[in-house]
Amino acid sequence: MSVMENVMAATYGHTKATPPESVLRLPRARREEREVRALAEDVLSFFGQRLAGYRWDQPAYSLSYANRRRLEIARALGTSPRLLLLDEPAAGMNPAETHEITELIGRLRDERGVSILVIEHDMHVVAGCSDRVIALDHGVKIAEGGFDEVAGHPAVVEAYMGRDPQALTDAGEAAGGAAEGTPGGAAGEPPEGAPQ
Numbered sequence: 001m002s003v004m005e006n007v008m009a010a011t012y013g014h015t016k017a018t019p020p021e022s023v024l025r026l027p028r029a030r031r032e033e034r035e036v037r038a039l040a041e042d043v044l045s046f047f048g049q050r051l052a053g054y055r056w057d058q059p060a061y062s063l064s065y066a067n068r069r070r071l072e073i074a075r076a077l078g079t080s081p082r083l084l085l086l087d088e089p090a091a092g093m094n095p096a097e098t099h100e101i102t103e104l105i106g107r108l109r110d111e112r113g114v115s116i117l118v119i120e121h122d123m124h125v126v127a128g129c130s131d132r133v134i135a136l137d138h139g140v141k142i143a144e145g146g147f148d149e150v151a152g153h154p155a156v157v158e159a160y161m162g163r164d165p166q167a168l169t170d171a172g173e174a175a176g177g178a179a180e181g182t183p184g185g186a187a188g189e190p191p192e193g194a195p196q
Helices: 003-014 019-023 027-045 053-057 065-077 095-112 123-129 147-151 154-161 165-181
Strands: 083-087 115-119 133-137 140-145
Touching: 003 027, 003 053, 003 065, 019 027, 027 065, 065 083, 065 095, 095 115, 095 123, 115 123, 123 147, 133 147, 133 154, 140 147, 140 154
Parallel strands: 083 115
Antiparallel strands: 133 140
């Protein structure tokens, strides 16, 4: 299927023409076909030169990886969603492509009025396109708020970056000071009955 056909296929869910009307090319089917094509052109034009002009007739498989990702988003937009779910939209992209997709997600939100739920590990993408961030650790919510608030939250830092260096220093000092009071006597000795 071509780039244009991919987006048009997604928009057919909103049409009302019956199969016989479509086969016989009756007026309603022809009108809806024009509407579907106009919507697909509008959606593709949102992506600028990346999915414009001559690319509309190219087979989708001939697009670059980044443009195939854009086409996936365009196909989803063809359904006129109120909420768009994106799972790691920048995965496998180089830094320039990642920056472009981040800007694109922000434009979708601002210009198209689409609510977007993004699951992403690249913090540059999260910072660039999020109004609200929820951080999870093994499926449990550990922080929620604006990007800066969540990114600096101690539980998030520990979950995604390891322990906070200051916390490690404090923990090391606490362990050193308490070593003399550990069972077994001197620091470094295991408690009685512990495997050696």
